[in-house]
Amino acid sequence: xxxxxxxxxxxxxxxxxxxxxxxxxxxxxxxxxxxxxxxxxxxxxxxxxxxxxxxxxxxxxxxxxxxxxxxxxxxxxxx
Numbered sequence: 395x396x397x398x399x400x401x402x403x404x405x406x407x408x409x410x411x412x413x414x415x416x417x418x419x420x421x422x423x424x425x426x427x428x429x430x431x432x433x434x435x436x437x438x439x440x441x442x443x444x445x446x447x448x449x450x451x452x453x454x455x456x457x458x459x460x461x462x463x464x465x466x467x468x469x470x471x472x473x
Contacts, residue, residue: 399444401437412441414448421449423459 395416403409410428414421423445428437449457 397448399441399448401440401444403432410437410441412445414445416452416454419454420456420458421445421454423457
């Protein structure tokens with residue numbers, strides 16, 4: 395099963411989206427994109443939490459993903 399979740403800015407414009415794939419008891423984040431003009435405003439974080447909530451509502455306990463940092467556009471943060 396595949397899903398697309400979207401997030402909008404305060405002007406009701408699409409700010410970003412996340413593509414998800416469900417494989418049995420795992421949810422995989424296959425793609426996340428935030429419009430360049432909206433980056434740094436928390437939309438990526440919000441999309442990830444939306445993916446986690448999507449998994450929880452379906453009883454899925456594992457969320458996976460892959461982060462490609464080779465482009466240099468990714469800021470890694472550990473919390």
